[in-house]
Amino acid sequence: MGRSPCCDKNGLKKGPWTPEEDHKLIDYIQKHGYGNWRTLPKNAGLQRCGKSCRLRWTNYLRPDIKRGKFSFEEEEIIIQLHSMLGNKWSVIAARLPGRTDNEIKNYWNTHIRKRLLRMGIDPVTHSPRLDLLNLSSILSSSLYNQSQINISRLLGVNSLVNPELLKLATSFMSSRRQNQNQNFLLTNVDENQLCSSHVQNQYQQLMQSSHDLPTQVQQLPACSSLNTSPCSITFSNEAELMNMDQFPSNFSDFSDWQGDALPSNLTEDYVPVPPNYDYYGFDQHSQTVMDPSLSDTSNFQSNNSNPSFGFTASNEDERDSYCSNLLKFEIPDLFDVNDFM
DNA sequence: AATTTCCCCAACCGCGAAGTT
């Protein structure tokens, strides 16, 4: 069955909408509603295809659209929901009144995704970027021996045949030679081990609060003080959060089906991350704490002393700072993480 | 002040699902 075009492309206008076109569309919908998008532009006197009209209405002209910057509460909700749902922008948008899927998608791609990458977090899996952490570990141990290193062979052994990793390795090696700091990474590991018990306590607190996302979102302290906050939406149970016809009933076990939804090209850029850990480092199946000190690949560290999400900040840097404190993965400064972004 | 580069976001495209005939 061939796919039919949504409309006759000939003679139809594309590109930015003019105020006149907006006016026509608003007027028509206010008078007649938007029953059939295919016939709407003709009836409204617009030289546009129905699809373009629907998009313009739903993403821009709808009266309940909320414009302006995303609040921190909204951002938190987006991150939380994305960690569970992946790129289900329409579902995420349904939880943020006044925000469109397109707006959320754009905000994710231009702000949140970059911030997570800066922090060494894979924005797809919400887990530490193990490609960076693995490489750090590999190079550290290899450099410690100060033998001649064949990076390509080294990476090949670990199935990390990725030009970007080679680039990073080269960059790292170059910087390493300049600094001649042989103990840098080992020192980092030691520091992480020292704080592991502290981190474990924090994980246990976080684990409890993150185990039930709907409850956690509902209880955001910052939200309760804002009458008009988008956080006034509440999730009294999992069924309310999820559209049950779209998502499996064993929602708490989402990592399994989320894995299925991962892009097929993920492995082109990333070493697979164990799916059972969210980016707090929790094993979502067994509910045991993932101890960073026990992981040979993880320089994972949490500096968050307050797992609640009540905070205020006024700019991007402060959001960065907040997120960095919440989730801290120690990528050595010598890595030029920007090369990966 | 002029030019280049970077970044954001509105809009488009293609696909699959759902609905209709």
Added chain:
DNA sequence: TAACTTCGCGGTTGGGGAAAT
């Protein structure tokens, strides 16, 4: 049940403004 239509979603693009040089 097949053929076709319509809708909605997610990925991607490119124009325009901001920032950097």
